[in-house]
Amino acid sequence: MKLHLACGTNILPGWTNVDLEPQAASVIRADLTRPLPFADGSVDVIYSEHFIEHIPKQAAYAFVGQCFQKLKPGGRIRVSTPNLARLTRQYEYGKTDSWRNILWAPETRADMVNEGMTFWGHKYLYDWPEIEKMFRKMGFVDISRQKWGNSSAEALNRLESRPDNGEIILEACKPLQRAAKPPVVSVVIGSYNHEAYVGATLDSVLNQTFQDFEILVTDDGSSDRTADVVASYTDPRIKLKRFEKNKGACWATNDGIRRSQGKYIAILNSDDEFMPHKLQKQVEFLDAHPEIGAVFAFPEMINEKGERLPDAEQATRAGLFIQGNRNQAEWLLRLFQSNCLCHPSVLIRRACYDKVGLYSPNLRSLPDYEMWIRLLQVTNIHVMQEKLIRMRVFSGEINESGNRPDQVRRMHWEFSQVLRRFMSTPDYLWTPIIKSQIDLSRFAQVVSFKRELEFAALCLRVQSLAHVMAAMQVLGSVSDESDETAIPVYQIYNDLATHLDYALSGHKQLLSVFAESK
Secondary structure (H helix, E strand, O other), rough: OEHHHEEOOOOOOEEEEEHHHHHHOEEEEEOOOOOOOOOOOOEEEEEEEEOOOHHHHHHHHHHHHHOOOOHHEEEEEEEEEOOOOHHHHHHHHHOOOOOOOOOOOOHHHHHHHHHHHHHOOOOEEEHHHHHHHHHOOOEEEEEEEOOOOOOOOHHHOOOOOOOOOOOOEEEEOOOOOOOOOOOOEEEEEOOOOOOOOOHHHHHHHHHOOOOOEEEEEEEOOOOOOOHHHHOOOOOOOOEEEEOOOOOOHHHHHHHHHHHHHEEEEEEOOOOEEEOOOOOHHHHHHHOOOOOOEEEEEEEEOOOOOOOOOOHHHHHHHHHHOOOOOOOOOHHHHHHHHHHOOOOOOOOEEEEHHHHHOOOOOOOOHHHHHHHHHHHOOOOEEEEEEEEEEEEEOOOOHOOOOOOOOOHHHHHHHHHHHHHHHHHOOOOHHHHHHHHHHOOOOOOOOOOOOOOHHHHHHHHHOOOHHHHHHHHHHHOOOOOOOOOHHHHHHHHHHHHHHHHOOOOOHHEEEEEEEHHHHO
């Protein structure tokens, strides 16, 4: 059976069309906020275009859960819904003409949001992370965004009846079968052109003292035999997926997380290695400390041959990761300066990814850094004071974090973008951070954009080009003509902008401007 839910006037031939207000005699009348009138496991594919935004969030979860029950194992669902991120972005830019193809053009930015939410009876608009989380929570796998009118499944191709307005179009599968007992740990490995090393990586996981795990390998379009090496392993816990083309490390890592079933998730690069007790020690720690969201460890640095680097190089390469433990606010303040957490050493609760989302593909060099900021805004972390992974260093600075001119330039830009994530820090964490660094009495007269000014002041205390860039971007986003805002914000922003050479000495003295602004 092919099931078309909330069909409206788009009645699909050969489908079972369902709607609360049928437009044709062949359409089944049903309230889609109630249990669907079909047998469980009887449906091959489900299509629903612009429906879930018309019901409250709780009802939408129930609706997606009903779809899961009605689908056969291996059945697919395709859902489209307006994109909240696109709507708010248009509001920010003041672009009001993007919806003219459906004969609607708001007169003002405010109309765009208010009419866009209420004019068509929208109850809840979604961004991609929110709707992906909903489908994952209901049990769906292989969750992916699709292009308008296109699908990898023939039955779901060319179904859209509305113009393409940048909607979220999602497809997902019901698993063929669910494991009777999901593994405790999912080890996620994104691989790319590591034919010479991926075998040692897999062996280091298979030889763990803790054995209740699965290994999700996503090969990111390798041009060598990396994927073939992985495929040569016969252990059923290893699950390989190959990308036809190279997409990037974040895409591969996110794919593995989406396919995973474990309570805890470990991230491992395809050229690094776990030490034998890594998973056991970290699982025992998280089991004993439910208040901790993720646990890290120290790395031991090795060369291409797998040989341990000399002590002097260990200190140089790994010294940044040798960190004591802190409370959440203290960790965030430390991360405001730079990243100091070793990504392939992490074991993180699946619930944390559900809460804060997956890695940002917009970041090539610092996606883990941005993730730790999001994570620490909702939970605390712990660093085990011992080496639990082996981290490979290549000659010629060819690592992604290598000290090359192209990498340095990209790092400056990405660093400035990541720093802006601190703007979403909850007040109960932000207040102790800013109080420990800035005299807050200088901001007593500011209310509306106090966080922006505090952020800029904090940035100017750090001698970094990226911090100055972040301060300018945040202050430059303020659009307010009140005296309260215009005087301090615009004055500081304009003073920053005059330092076109980005000389740090000039910026440091700007701290006095905050105190003088009235």
